[in-house]
Every structure is written in structure tokens, then in C-alpha cells.
Amino acid sequence: MTKDKLYVAGVDVGSTTAKAVIIDSEKNIVGKSLQNVSPRVAEDAETAFDKACKDAGIGQDQVALITGTGYGRLKVRFGSLIVTEISCHAKGSQFMFPGTRLTLDIGGQDTKAIRLGPDGEIIDFSMNDKCSAGTGRFLDVCADAL
């Protein structure tokens, strides 16, 4: 990677895993990381970001904008933008699959169904509330047990 190129990053600190992705100015994914979260969520955010930068072969100072998301988004203290994962998934699914009208996110804490309009705007969303059967963690545990 050249030293003068600029990059953007997304750091998603969820209830069970922390993820980070680095994208270059041509919108290519050039680095990523995935790890389990610990009780030290702010440190997990930093570690995930650091690993993704290393994976991309760039310095942290080359990242022009960092967005923090997920349940631990407020702990991404080095982020320039803090956005919920619901809005991020809406943007992300439109980016990956233009024309998407419904996105399902099976997260560790909850499952979200996000209805999108023709231009990718969020029309409505709903999530499981206080039922463990709606969580990705439940599926993890069941898969292990089976």
C-alpha cells in the first residue's frame, strides 16, 4: 500500500465480536479483522482497528475517517462518526447488493429486519426484544450443542 493513499475504516463492536474493515478510495476492502469481545470493550475496538490496519499494511494515520457502530459504538472513542448498525447495514447492503429491499442481521444480541426503500432509505425496522431465541448467540450455542 502506498503511504500517500487515504483510507476509511468501520469498527463494529458488537455484543459478541468486534470487527474492523479498511476501505481504500476505490471502495476496495483492503484490510479486515474479527475477534471476540471481552469486558474491556474500548480496548477491543482499538485492537480490532489496529489489526485491520496491519492486515491492510497501512499506518493508522492514513485512515481519514473512522465510523464506530454496534452495541459498543460509544466505546469507539477514536471514531469520527458513531452510527447504529441498523443504518450501517442499510448502507452496506445497498452497496453490496443494489436494489436490496429487506436486510436481515442476525447479531449476537438481537436479530434485526430492516425494510429499505428504492433508494436504500430505511422505511422501517424491527428487532427481537427480550427473547433469547432471537439472538445469534443462541444459534451459536445450539449449533455447538448439536
Add this chain to the structure above:
Amino acid sequence: MAKHNPSPIDAYFESIFYMFPINSIRGTQEAVDFYKLLNLELDERIANGIGPSEEEDFRIVIEGVPPYPGYRSFWNMFRKWNAVSVAATYPKVGGMFDMKDLRHDPSRPFESIARYSIYSYCNLSWDFRRETIKNYLKDFDAEALVIHGIKSCRSFTAGQGDLRDYVINDLGYPALYVESDHQDPRYWAEAQILNRVDAFFEALKMKR
């Protein structure tokens, strides 16, 4: 009052504080004096263009019983977005006296209170409640409805899921449903509620 732009009052979070006199000392001179003073305060806010938050970015209607274990946090979730409740149903539970047949009659206080209690907001039909909320959205120039459902009062909460569908599908307004409890702190899941509230306002902003 809240039809003004900006609204001088948060008709949910602030009004709940102002419910005490109408619930507890209804018909007394103290209650009358309190609401006269409140009116003066609101007149002054209107004259000076003062609202409950520095800016008014979102005008919303709130339906449902408040979550007292997380009341301050819940309010702050809306303040952060400069979202002001311009109409709400819960503060009317103590006195829906804007309905012409439910005026308090000080010469017959007990009969009056008893009559009102029979027709209290949460005892009214869903046809009436839907119509009330529809009118609030329109008359107060609101752009969305927020519903807070609780576990411990089924007469208020049952049917709110259908209300959300009605507001979204039949009226075309965005609506958010969040749930906790009136008193039981075990139901107050702050991160989950914040996530929904933030995502809701992000979506409203994205549409602009």
C-alpha cells in the same frame, strides 16, 4: 401551546411533571394557581422563542406510559436528537379535559372525578385512541410517533403493536415501538432502547 413552532413545552417528558396537581389536588385553588403560573411560563417561552431544547429538529408524538426507572436516560435519548414531543397521550390520563363532555365540575367534585375515571384515556376504545393519535400527528405538525409499551399495565399497552402498524401502513407516518416497564427496573434495558431510538432518528434524518 405545543402547536407553536418551536414548541415551548415537551408535551411528554415535561408534562408528566405537571400532572401532579390534576391527579392529586384537582379542583382546588392550588391546582388552579399552579396551572395559571404554568400558562404564564409557557406564554413567556413562546414570546421569547424558547423551547425545551436549544433546537427543534424533530417534532414527535409519544404514546404510552413512561419508564420511571430510566426516565432521565430515556429523556436524554430524545434530547440528544433535539426531538421534542409536541403531543402525548399519557399526560392526559389524569385529565382529558380537552374532550368537551369531560370537564371537571367543582360543584360536584366526586361525581366529576368518578365520571372522568370511567372514561380515562386507557379505558377508551382503540377506535378513539387511534383517532386521537391521528389528530395529534396532524394538528401538531409532527413527523413521527414513538410508542413506549410497558409490561405492568396491559390496559394501556395491549394493542400498541397494532397501533404501530396502523400509523405506518394506513397513515404513512414512521413509528417506533420500544418496551420496558413503568416501575420495574429489571425491564429497563438501556443499550437496547438507545439502539432503537438512535436508529429511528438516523432513519428519519436519512429520509430528509
